[in-house]
Amino acid sequence: MSLCHVFSKKVYRLVCLFTSLASATGCSAIKAPVPKDPAALADYKAANDPYEPLNRKLFNLTLKFDKYTLKPMAKAYRWAVPHVVRNSLGNMITTMYEPQVFFNDVGAGKPRRAGDLFARWCINMTVGLGGLIDVAKMVGFPHHVNDAGLTFANWGISPGPYLFLPMGPSSVRDGLGYAVDQLFSPWNYVPRGYGLISFNWAYNSFGMIHGRSEHLDELDALERDSLDPYATIRSAYQQMRKAEAAAIRNDHRATVPAWYYHWYQRHPPHPH
Numbered sequence: 001m002s003l004c005h006v007f008s009k010k011v012y013r014l015v016c017l018f019t020s021l022a023s024a025t026g027c028s029a030i031k032a033p034v035p036k037d038p039a040a041l042a043d044y045k046a047a048n049d050p051y052e053p054l055n056r057k058l059f060n061l062t063l064k065f066d067k068y069t070l071k072p073m074a075k076a077y078r079w080a081v082p083h084v085v086r087n088s089l090g091n092m093i094t095t096m097y098e099p100q101v102f103f104n105d106v107g108a109g110k111p112r113r114a115g116d117l118f119a120r121w122c123i124n125m126t127v128g129l130g131g132l133i134d135v136a137k138m139v140g141f142p143h144h145v146n147d148a149g150l151t152f153a154n155w156g157i158s159p160g161p162y163l164f165l166p167m168g169p170s171s172v173r174d175g176l177g178y179a180v181d182q183l184f185s186p187w188n189y190v191p192r193g194y195g196l197i198s199f200n201w202a203y204n205s206f207g208m209i210h211g212r213s214e215h216l217d218e219l220d221a222l223e224r225d226s227l228d229p230y231a232t233i234r235s236a237y238q239q240m241r242k243a244e245a246a247a248i249r250n251d252h253r254a255t256v257p258a259w260y261y262h263w264y265q266r267h268p269p270h271p272h
């Protein structure tokens with residue numbers, strides 16, 4: 001059994017365990033009581049966070065882990081590695097993730113986005129030295145976001161309750177989408193003899209540290225200035241996901257890029 005199947009099953013079980021526990025009990029430690037006051041009820045529904053007591057406990061545990069483990073490593077990484085090198089490594093991480101984006105563009109029924117992403121990935125994997133240099137962006141193929149959670153959103157599947165999982169803010173839909181995405185990562189199918197487990201651990205661990213190093217200042221400011229960091233992160237995440245899903249849904253560009261269409265008009269194929 002490949003590592004991606006094991007990991008996906010773990011994520012799926014985690015989401016199912018979370019929701020089943022929350023559904024099976026109404027205690028205040030897991031599920032927030034539904035308010036009776038109309039204004040409070042409106043806020044409750046807008047937050048879409050019926051399991052807030054449990055989510056907050058997981059959020060606080062995550063903050064402690066971050067404070068004593070991830071944040072110090074991210075600070076050391078940013079101190080030791082020059083910015084230009086970190087930039088290149090970040091480009092490489094993005095490039096390695098993009099096959100999943102491609103499959104989700106196809107799943108969302110957006111061939112133009114999928115075509116642009118495929119061209120981008122081919123350019124950066126070759127001319128861009130495995131993604132270390134973002135050549136594709138220079139020639140008009142910037143990176144764009146997509147994942148299985150967003151694909152599900154464009155299929156009309158609602159997010160379900162907000163969840164705070166070990167990987168960060170999520171929802172029932174996005175948590176299951178995260179598991180599905182692992183199935184479309186080609187790096188999870190490297191034969192075991194080629195160091196699959198070591199590669200995945202190194203890649204995922206490094207990705208976490210690099211990602212955390214990119215947001216040190218913002219998260220420090222959030223913890224320092226926000227009256228309720230948990231609620232701020234929840235709101236920002238929900239708004240971000242809505243905006244990302246809308247951007248994909250409203251992308252109605254022609255399948256053929258404009259530059260190719262104009263070139264084809266000037267250079268039609270010669271009849272045989």
